[in-house]
Amino acid sequence: MSNIAVLGAGSWGTALAIVLADNGHHVRLWGHREATVKEINECHTNEKYLPGVMLPENIYGEASLEKAIEGLDTIILAVPTKAIREVCQSIKLTNGMYTIVHVSKGIEPDTHMRISEMIEEEFGNHSVLKDVVVLSGPSHAEEVSQKQPTTVTVSSTNMEEAERIQDLFINDQYFRVYTNPDVVGVEIGGALKNIIALGAGISDGLGYGDNAKAALITRGLAEISRLGCAMGANPLTFSGLTGIGDLIVTCTSVHSRNWRAGNLLGKGQSLQSVLGNMGMVVEGVRTAKAAYQLSSKLGVQMPITEAIYNILFNDVDAKSAVDDLMGRTKTHEMEDLTNILDDRGI
Numbered sequence: 001m002s003n004i005a006v007l008g009a010g011s012w013g014t015a016l017a018i019v020l021a022d023n024g025h026h027v028r029l030w031g032h033r034e035a036t037v038k039e040i041n042e043c044h045t046n047e048k049y050l051p052g053v054m055l056p057e058n059i060y061g062e063a064s065l066e067k068a069i070e071g072l073d074t075i076i077l078a079v080p081t082k083a084i085r086e087v088c089q090s091i092k093l094t095n096g097m098y099t100i101v102h103v104s105k106g107i108e109p110d111t112h113m114r115i116s117e118m119i120e121e122e123f124g125n126h127s128v129l130k131d132v133v134v135l136s137g138p139s140h141a142e143e144v145s146q147k148q149p150t151t152v153t154v155s156s157t158n159m160e161e162a163e164r165i166q167d168l169f170i171n172d173q174y175f176r177v178y179t180n181p182d183v184v185g186v187e188i189g190g191a192l193k194n195i196i197a198l199g200a201g202i203s204d205g206l207g208y209g210d211n212a213k214a215a216l217i218t219r220g221l222a223e224i225s226r227l228g229c230a231m232g233a234n235p236l237t238f239s240g241l242t243g244i245g246d247l248i249v250t251c252t253s254v255h256s257r258n259w260r261a262g263n264l265l266g267k268g269q270s271l272q273s274v275l276g277n278m279g280m281v282v283e284g285v286r287t288a289k290a291a292y293q294l295s296s297k298l299g300v301q302m303p304i305t306e307a308i309y310n311i312l313f314n315d316v317d318a319k320s321a322v323d324d325l326m327g328r329t330k331t332h333e334m335e336d337l338t339n340i341l342d343d344r345g346i
């Protein structure tokens with residue numbers, strides 16, 4: 001059994017710490033708030049993020065990042081995308097050599113970097129970084145913490161390391177882990193599904209039904225695949241857990257913060273008030289900006305993403321954004337994707 005550090009004591013970091021602890025590992029769970037760490041150690045709970053869940057006793061809260069990773073070689077990085085660089089900068093200041101497993105879902109606005117690229121840029125040639133692995137898939141923290149059957153995928157440019165991480169997380173009770181070598185596809189699917197989930201929430205908030213949601217999921221997947229392929233992803237990845245799998249769970253689950261935020265937007269609340277009341281990260285908002293910028297840069301059509309970007313940042317009314325989507329020029333359903341497959345000889 002290993003000693004493993006999980007950095008980030010929010011919903012997902014805590015749920016993954018439970019999986020690792022259930023698998024017999026000793027888990028140091030670092031949180032940047034003293035009060036959270038105290039609660040983890042004294043009460044074995046993290047009520048704000050996983051209400052009602054008892055944490056195993058082999059999860060140890062740690063308030064010092066340096067102590068959390070001392071003497072270890074594997075770090076699970078479980079903070080929101082906007083905190084990735086800050087935490088990497090703290091890791092760089094310590095001694096050791098680490099494989100970093102990131103579990104976040106986003107793209108950085110303006111740089112348009114995927115998270116593994118941000119991590120690699122932060123470390124540069126710094127000898128502290130051994131490998132980067134991404135863990136992604138349809139996996140709400142609430143259900144994982146209740147040990148409900150869940151499947152995820154790990155990916156890395158070093159597949160031996162991805163398989164080592166697969167072995168750390170997998171168990172035959174409730175957490176099944178696959179591998180996929182397509183880092184770009186895995187990261188893009190996980191990041192962009194949050195934008196479409198905002199859209200599904202908006203659609204539900206406006207009072208539209210299942211037909212509209214199925215359309216958003218399906219046409220959303222088409223534009224996620226178009227952008228992903230333009231960035232070098234394998235198109236098949238989007239039919240897997242980190243593509244359609246995560247898109248389905250996030251667009252249809254009441255656990256999804258992105259769906260919930262969209263739902264409130266669709267009911268007429270302002271973005272500022274929605275984000276102010278959520279108390280947890282809503283990654284799709286920043287990622288909508290990044291994806292909108294990327295689609296313009298790469299010349300990829302992403303009409304749903306563009307509509308959501310305009311609702312979020314240009315005060316476009318949600319109902320008229322839907323009307324505009326429905327009134328677009330008629331088109332072929334599969335043309336773009338079949339062109340991509342032809343180009344690649346698939």
Ligand SMILES: NC(=O)C1=CN([C@@H]2O[C@H](COP(=O)(O)OP(=O)(O)OC[C@H]3O[C@@H](n4cnc5c(N)ncnc54)[C@H](OP(=O)(O)O)[C@@H]3O)[C@@H](O)[C@H]2O)C=CC1
Pocket residue numbers: 008009010011012013031032033049078079080081083086087103104105106139140141142279280281283
């Ligand atoms: N929740 C889920 O079901 C899943 C989430 N993810 C992804 O995991 C990532 C993390 O999300 P999640 O855990 O859900 O988010 P939460 O909002 O539940 O928790 C975020 C945690 O990160 C902490 N944090 C924020 N900024 C910093 C910082 N600068 N330094 C250190 N800690 C910081 C927060 O602390 P504080 O309490 O002080 O705000 C909080 O503990 C996201 O990218 C998300 O998309 C992926 C799969 C499932």
Ligand SMILES: O=C(CO)COP(=O)(O)O
Pocket residue numbers: 105137138139140141194197246249250255256257258259281282283
């Ligand atoms: O990524 C997730 C489930 O796979 C969590 O989605 P939300 O951030 O929308 O809650």
